[in-house]
Amino acid sequence: MKTKGTKNTIIFILVLIILVVLALFMLFPFVWMVLGSFKPKDELFAVPMNLLPVRWKYTNYGDVFRKIPFANYYVNTAKIAVLSTLGQVVTCSLSAYAFSKLHFRGRDALFLLYLGTMMIPYQVTMIPQYELIRNMGLLDTHFGLILLHWFSPFGVFLLRQFMLSIPDSFVEAARIEGANDLRILGSIILPLSTSALATLVTLKFLDSWNDYTAPMIMLSSKMKYTLQLGLRTFQQEFGVEYTLILAGTTMSLIPILIIYIFAQNYFIEGIAAGGVKG
Amino acid sequence: MAAKKSVSAYRKSQRKTAILFLLPNLVGFLLFVVYPVFRAAIISLTNWNGFKQMDFVGVRNYVSLFSDSTFIISLQNTLIYTIVTVPLSIAFGIVMALLMNLKIPGIKVFRTIYFLPQITSMIAIGLVWSLVLAKYGPLNQILMALGNSDPPKWISSTKYALTSVEIVSIWRSMGYNAIIILAGLQGIDAVLYEAAKLDGANAWQSFVHVTIPMLSPTIFFCLVTQMISSFKVFDIIIAMTQGGPGRATNVLAYFVYNKSFVDSRFGYASAAAFIMFAIIMFFTAIQFYGQKKWVNY
Amino acid sequence: MKKVLALVLCISMLASLAAVSFAEEAVTLNFQMWSDEQELFDKLIELYTAKHPNVTINLTCTPSNDYATKLQAVVGDADLFGISSPPGLAEYVNKGAVLALDDLIAQKGTDVSGVQGTLDSTAIDGKVYGLPYKTSSWVVYYNKDIFDAAGVAYPSGDWTWEEYFEIAGKLTSGEGANKIYGSLNFQPTSMWWRVPGNTSKATNPINDDELHAWMKSAEYCKSLSDAGYQPLYEDMASDAGADYSGNFLQGKYGMFYTGDWAIEMLNTAIRNGDGFVNYDIAPLPHWDGEEAVTPGAPALLMVTSTSKHAEAAYDFIAFCTGAEAAETLLSMDYFPAWQDENTIATYCEGKTAPEHIEFIVNQTIISQVPCDALYNPAANVVKEEVSLYLLDEQDIETTEENCKARILDEVVNAY
Numbered sequence: 001m002k003t004k005g006t007k008n009t010i011i012f013i014l015v016l017i018i019l020v021v022l023a024l025f026m027l028f029p030f031v032w033m034v035l036g037s038f039k040p041k042d043e044l045f046a047v048p049m050n051l052l053p054v055r056w057k058y059t060n061y062g063d064v065f066r067k068i069p070f071a072n073y074y075v076n077t078a079k080i081a082v083l084s085t086l087g088q089v090v091t092c093s094l095s096a097y098a099f100s101k102l103h104f105r106g107r108d109a110l111f112l113l114y115l116g117t118m119m120i121p122y123q124v125t126m127i128p129q130y131e132l133i134r135n136m137g138l139l140d141t142h143f144g145l146i147l148l149h150w151f152s153p154f155g156v157f158l159l160r161q162f163m164l165s166i167p168d169s170f171v172e173a174a175r176i177e178g179a180n181d182l183r184i185l186g187s188i189i190l191p192l193s194t195s196a197l198a199t200l201v202t203l204k205f206l207d208s209w210n211d212y213t214a215p216m217i218m219l220s221s222k223m224k225y226t227l228q229l230g231l232r233t234f235q236q237e238f239g240v241e242y243t244l245i246l247a248g249t250t251m252s253l254i255p256i257l258i259i260y261i262f263a264q265n266y267f268i269e270g271i272a273a274g275g276v277k278g
Numbered sequence: 279m280a281a282k283k284s285v286s287a288y289r290k291s292q293r294k295t296a297i298l299f300l301l302p303n304l305v306g307f308l309l310f311v312v313y314p315v316f317r318a319a320i321i322s323l324t325n326w327n328g329f330k331q332m333d334f335v336g337v338r339n340y341v342s343l344f345s346d347s348t349f350i351i352s353l354q355n356t357l358i359y360t361i362v363t364v365p366l367s368i369a370f371g372i373v374m375a376l377l378m379n380l381k382i383p384g385i386k387v388f389r390t391i392y393f394l395p396q397i398t399s400m401i402a403i404g405l406v407w408s409l410v411l412a413k414y415g416p417l418n419q420i421l422m423a424l425g426n427s428d429p430p431k432w433i434s435s436t437k438y439a440l441t442s443v444e445i446v447s448i449w450r451s452m453g454y455n456a457i458i459i460l461a462g463l464q465g466i467d468a469v470l471y472e473a474a475k476l477d478g479a480n481a482w483q484s485f486v487h488v489t490i491p492m493l494s495p496t497i498f499f500c501l502v503t504q505m506i507s508s509f510k511v512f513d514i515i516i517a518m519t520q521g522g523p524g525r526a527t528n529v530l531a532y533f534v535y536n537k538s539f540v541d542s543r544f545g546y547a548s549a550a551a552f553i554m555f556a557i558i559m560f561f562t563a564i565q566f567y568g569q570k571k572w573v574n575y
Numbered sequence: 576m577k578k579v580l581a582l583v584l585c586i587s588m589l590a591s592l593a594a595v596s597f598a599e600e601a602v603t604l605n606f607q608m609w610s611d612e613q614e615l616f617d618k619l620i621e622l623y624t625a626k627h628p629n630v631t632i633n634l635t636c637t638p639s640n641d642y643a644t645k646l647q648a649v650v651g652d653a654d655l656f657g658i659s660s661p662p663g664l665a666e667y668v669n670k671g672a673v674l675a676l677d678d679l680i681a682q683k684g685t686d687v688s689g690v691q692g693t694l695d696s697t698a699i700d701g702k703v704y705g706l707p708y709k710t711s712s713w714v715v716y717y718n719k720d721i722f723d724a725a726g727v728a729y730p731s732g733d734w735t736w737e738e739y740f741e742i743a744g745k746l747t748s749g750e751g752a753n754k755i756y757g758s759l760n761f762q763p764t765s766m767w768w769r770v771p772g773n774t775s776k777a778t779n780p781i782n783d784d785e786l787h788a789w790m791k792s793a794e795y796c797k798s799l800s801d802a803g804y805q806p807l808y809e810d811m812a813s814d815a816g817a818d819y820s821g822n823f824l825q826g827k828y829g830m831f832y833t834g835d836w837a838i839e840m841l842n843t844a845i846r847n848g849d850g851f852v853n854y855d856i857a858p859l860p861h862w863d864g865e866e867a868v869t870p871g872a873p874a875l876l877m878v879t880s881t882s883k884h885a886e887a888a889y890d891f892i893a894f895c896t897g898a899e900a901a902e903t904l905l906s907m908d909y910f911p912a913w914q915d916e917n918t919i920a921t922y923c924e925g926k927t928a929p930e931h932i933e934f935i936v937n938q939t940i941i942s943q944v945p946c947d948a949l950y951n952p953a954a955n956v957v958k959e960e961v962s963l964y965l966l967d968e969q970d971i972e973t974t975e976e977n978c979k980a981r982i983l984d985e986v987v988n989a990y
Contacts, residue, residue, distance in 0.1 A: 012382075019377055023391045026453065028410075030394040033402040042824035042850030047810075048752055049409055049416065057848060091303035098299035102292045110300075112566075115502070117311045119558040120318065121510050121531045123538060124551040127328070128317035129310065130648045151306035154503065158458070161499040164575045165465055165492075181295050195461035202457065206396060213641075217648050220635035222613075231399075232638035233610040237659060238836045239820050242405065243849070249399040256397045257390070264389055328647045329670035348985060413810055434763070434809035434966055522764050523812070524963040539644045541952045542666060543989070 037061070037247035044242055060247040068230040069223065070248065077227045078255065080142050080215075081208040084149030088204055089197060092155030097185045099156065100163035101171050111160070114153040122213065130217050140220045149208050155200055162196035163189055198266035205259055209252075227252045322548035328538070332545075339549035349550060351525045352533040355440060356554075359447075359529060360508040367448045368500050371455025372493075378456060379463050393457065395450045404517025407446045408433055433519055436526035443527055447514055451507075455500045462496030463489070494573040502565055509558045530554045602887045603631045607649055607656040609642035612874075618903055623894050630887055654882040655892055657708075660872045661697045661942065662950035664705045667877065669948040674878040675702040679889045689913035690896055693873045696942045705875035706896040707912035709904055712871035712940050713770060715739070715857045716823065716837060716929075717830040721746050721755055725829075730857035731931075733867050736771050736795060739830070739860045743804040746829035758805040759831035760796065762817050763962040766954060768796040770832060773870035774861045779945040780957045781982060790975045793961050800965075808965040824850030832859055835935050839908055842928055855929045858938055870943030873912050910935065952986045 032051065036044055037060055039053040064070055098104075099111055129148070130139075138144030166189060174184045190197065212228040219225055231248045234241035322339060326332045343349045378389045395403070410417050411432035418429040430438040466489065474484040490497075512531040515521060521528040521536075530550065537547035608616055613636040620632045637645040643663070646656060650672050658664050667673050680687060680703065687694060693707040715730065722729055725746050730738075743757030761767045769777075772792030777785035799805045805828075820840045823831060838856070845851055859869045876892040878885050894900055898918075901911035905921045919936045926932045944950060960977045963969040969977075 019388050023388055026395055027391050029403055029406040030398050032406045033398055040849040041821040041844050045818055045821060046825060048414065094299045095303040098296040102296040102299065104293040104296040115562060116559060117315050118506050119555045120315050121534050121551050121554065123531060123534045124318040124548045125314035127648050128314035132310065132313060134652065147306065148310055151303055151310055153311065156303060158499060161495045162465065165495050195464045199458055199461040216637060216641050217645055222636065229638065232640065235638060235640050237609065237611045237639040238834060239840050240818060242818060245401055249402055253397050260393050261390055264386060327670050329651065329672045346985065408812065431809050434812035436963065436968055520764050522959060522962050523966050523968065524959050536955065539647055540955060542670065
């Protein structure tokens with residue numbers, strides 16, 4: 001018994017070392033970014049590399065607010081991210097249910113079409129998409145950008161994969177009891193997919209929060225700009241305000257961290273909360 | 279007879295429901311996603327310059343691409359990049375997800391830290407990695423301390439530039455895959471592990487015989503999406519190497535970008551995009567047929 | 576013949592009268608620019624619309640790095656747009672997206688005397704398509720403290736690239752982290768190694784002899800690194816080499832050459848506590864036996880061929896190019912395209928940093944980039960090939976041959 005205890009302790013310590021080393025590896029650029037946002041311009045690329053600023057410069061943060069309407073961009077970005085994520089969760093879970101739990105002819109072909117569109121680089125569909133949005137009169141609106149996020153094939157694919165692993169017998173049982181499909185989706189499938197939904201919410205919120213190209217093409221009023229768009233104005237024609245970009249990025253990341261920390265509980269406790277375990 | 283009829287009636291009612299369920303997404307999908315792709319397909323058969331000129335040229339763009347040395351190089355680079363990054367980022371993603379799934383105090387902190395590469399902006403990632411990979415940067419100092427007297431020049435050499443991009447890409451995407459795989463791990467019924475234990479399986483055996491098969495739909499998802507995004511890699515190239523040195527890290531999406539937005543040859547660029555599409559589709563189809571062998575729904 | 580001419584003149588005068596009354600109607604113009612110019616054009620629009628209350632100008636400023644991409648999508652919806660250098664003008668003229676302005680200039684009797692030189696150098700097939708509003712030129716920036724420490728006299732006038740090399744050598748000292756370099760260079764993927772070639776009037780790599788001059792220029796830049804007078808190009812890869820003003824502020828570099836825009840960047844950085852460097856400027860060197868010139872490029876404004884309010888759009892760009900707008904540009908430390916004795920005196924007036932600001936205006940400016948739509952694609956090819964040379968992966972002869980072959984293949988024969 002004693003040897004097993006020692007063995008477990010050794011494994012535990014080994015795992016802990018791996019966890020910490022990996023964490024340092026993952027953390028390093030983030031820390032560099034945050035510390036870099038407190039550096040004056042001349043220190044950022046100094047050789048040899050210094051992690052800590054020699055002269056702490058706190059005004060980078062104030063400068064970001066002075067040079068762009070940062071708070072305004074924050075609100076715009078949050079609005080777009082929240083609404084596009086919500087809409088996407090609704091339309092994708094409906095479709096994913098159809099693709100995984102309903103039988104109809106052409107199901108696989110249609111699904112392959114969904115996948116196929118993911119394989120075309122945005123660089124060539126960008127202008128056709130711009131023209132479409134313009135013809136619909138949605139240029140320079142947040143709604144136009146939100147719409148573009150609602151129909152992503154990625155979300156359908158992700159949820160479909162998770163729903164496929166939920167046994168069909170659950171669905172059949174509910175049908176025999178007379179439940180319609182909307183109810184089955186709402187009261188059985190979705191509660192069982194909490195971890196997948198939390199994943200989708202996190203990844204898509206992140207996507208929309210960091211989206212740059214679509215807002216760059218579609219928006220024209222300065223006050224409607226998003227954070228990413230605002231921060232890129234620090235990359236100027238003949239030089240880049242790297243320290244301001246780092247300060248702005250650091251501030252822009254706080255909501256995503258909060259969303260992630262919150263959503264984490266669902267990654268782990270999702271199924272248990274659904275009450276099927278055991 | 280009666281049973282057969284009821285099955286077909288049941289199928290019919292399912293079709294109706296399916297249409298209703300698909301509709302909200304499908305309408306927008308056809309309009310905002312499929313239509314632009316369709317337009318791009320037409321453009322690929324023309325010499326569109328982004329403005330008025332738009333003459334039909336048939337498959338000329340497709341033919342000329344194969345004698346374009348830059349296209350061939352970018353195709354090679356993209357294939358190498360995909361072959362290297364996809365398996366590694368998924369393998370590391372699985373390991374990371376298993377670590378994130380440990381029930382030990384403070385694991386939430388680690389889970390958050392492992393997510394950080396995802397949220398750090400690409401500009402910052404490009405900056406810091408180019409410093410880390412610099413000739414006298416931290417990485418080479420470690421290599422020199424380990425006895426390598428002539429460490430690689432990383433992003434400033436054609437020999438290692440693509441490798442550098444691959445390293446950063448794996449570093450960044452393993453966390454992404456880990457999150458998805460972590461969600462998949464949660465779907466595995468604890469009963470299965472208990473059963474395996476009763477059968478006398480050790481940790482490794484239950485990983486191979488329970489975890490991996492039960493995780494296969496999720497791994498399949500990661501494999502397909504990771505492959506698609508590897509084929510389309512762009513941001514990391516812009517942030518780190520701009521396709522250089524020379525054409526050492528020129529990839530398909532970068533080629534498409536340059537041909538359309540620098541050279542104004544939208545028809546040509548669209549044709550390149552559809553060749554790329556054909557290649558990805560080919561590999562995806564293989565995976566879809568292959569999945570029956572190993573994916574466990 | 577004369578009668579016909581007189582008739583045409585009469586009609587055009589009548590037309591312009593009609594245009595004046597027409598212009599009183601409410602007009603909204605869609606104006607595309609890049610984000611660096613936001614402040615300047617906010618101000619110019621304010622001045623203009625104060626006098627023309629019927630005109631509303633919707634200015635869209637896109638982050639500079641992506642302006643070219645955005646413009647490709649939106650140009651058909653715009654009334655007017657800006658371009659930061661002549662090849663971009665040629666690109667859009669080639670597409671048929673730009674309106675020729677000669678008729679409007681004649682019709683409205685616009686005074687273009689202050690920008691005639693630029694109009695001549697950017698004309699395509701003898702037609703004017705864009706009006707310039709600002710121009711830039713290149714100078715050498717140097718760190719006075721490093722000169723003092725090395726006991727070298729400041730460059731103060733006519734000098735050659737050979738002398739630049741020699742002085743860079745004298746300024747270089749120290750080792751490792753304390754090393755002082757005589758000269759600062761840029762990342763190998765930038766095109767700025769070609770500037771010494773520009774002073775030999777080699778601007779278009781499509782022409783073999785100009786390409787050859789660029790190769791000489793690349794050799795010169797690399798020889799500075801090989802001699803240890805500036806960092807190796809492999810150490811400048813990626814963004815770390817792009818932040819040249821940040822690097823210069825570290826105080827470890829004796830000299831570097833860049834455009835007049837760096838004055839504002841350095842002064843702002845010093846004011847904001849982003850570092851300090853005791854600097855001044857000198858004219859750009861030239862090759863031994865050649866005359867002293869500096870490359871420069873105008874930024875231009877264009878009216879689109881699809882604009883429904885072409886006259887109103889023209890009226891605004893004519894305002895931006897003129898003497899009145901030049902005063903606004905000067906007040907914001909831009910060097911206006913409109914140049915007469917008055918603007919030159921105003922530019923230097925009251926400026927103390929750098930001390931010898933007059934070098935900016937006392938140079939002979941030659942066009943740095945040709946008004947050729949194939950320039951950008953060709954320059955891209957050269958950039959890729961020369962980066963290999965600067966990184967020691969390919970010799971200069973191979974580089975030149977590859978450039979020639981690829982330009983022919985991928986650019987000249989591709990359209």
